[in-house]
Amino acid sequence: MSKENPPGLDPERLAAHLDRERPGLVRGPLRAEVIQGGRSNLTYRVTDGAGRWVVRRPPLGHVLATAHDMSREYRVISALRGTDVPVPGTVLLCEDEDVLGAPFYVMEQVEGTPYRTAGELAAIGPERTRALALALPDTLVALHSVDPESVGLGDFGRPEGFLERQLRRWGKQLDASRSRELDGIDELHASLGGQLPDSPEPSVVHGDFRLDNVLAGADDRIAAVLDWEMSTLGDPLTDLGLLVMYSEPLNVPDAPVSSTAEAPGHPSPQELIERYAEGSGRDVSRINWYTAFAWFKLAVILEGIHYRYTLGQTVGPGFDRIGGLVPVFIDNGLTTLRKG
CATH class of the missing domain: 3.30.200.20 (Phosphorylase Kinase; domain 1)
Structure with a gap:
């Protein structure tokens, strides 16, 4: 040090x-x-x-x-x-x-390794990669099974109208970062609002659950879940939708956003969905909506980064290419939502 x-x-x-x-x-x-x-x-x-x-x-x-x-x-x-x-x-x-x-x-301090790229996962091999990735939906099942009242979190959020508030919030974020035309972004936002699913029973949600927000132990089990700054009480399937989104290959050469989905042995998004459904007993038939919402949210976040970059407020390698990635996230969101 x-x-x-x-x-x-x-x-x-x-x-x-x-x-x-x-x-x-x-x-x-x-x-x-x-x-x-x-x-x-x-x-x-x-x-x-x-x-x-x-x-x-x-x-x-x-x-x-x-x-x-x-x-x-x-x-x-x-x-x-x-x-x-x-x-x-x-x-x-x-x-x-x-x-x-x-x-x-x-x-x-918890001893463990954060895996953030497909290359880092490739180094541990396909079998260990698969075991670690499958531990993610298992951990979500454990989180979403916690009774908020029993652990003193009964007042940790406002589950009623959670999805509507989330859509409004990210719509406002988008408006605050508008500096160019983005084909499909308003269509995606409106379509999400017009197809809101009925939320299941609320639970504690992490809000940013993905592989690089956990530490993996030497046994390839999850040693700790980190970065709880977006946690609240809400719709548990928003956590699953985000995990599924991060498990979709971007198929963008040299993308300035890390992805682990391309690592050999990584389970398919459908395997992760089925693993969660089996462990939780929840109805995941509307998961495409939640995944499309995750694509929309990340598109808004990336557009915000691009906007700050154009203002000279963000410096560093890769920021000049963030803007080119936003349309990919929009298209993926629209494609996913159209699957029903």
């Missing part, structure tokens, strides 16, 4: 706070480094040479606290500890911004 303090985390201030709140936990000077690959919130690996922890805080200069609610993440992870859902143990939540400049929480 670097001896320099990473942006957004002062190890000495963190150690002093932990000494006050959890005496005896830290036994020496802390060192910290940023864990790469996180999405919105910043994630750090911290150690005193013996113990190892992970710290999560909002991005530097964040404005919308509701989009980076540390207490929600901490609450859901703490609540799921002791269920069949693999989550890290939580250590401490701090909402005092004077400590690190923003609210943060500390959790135990």
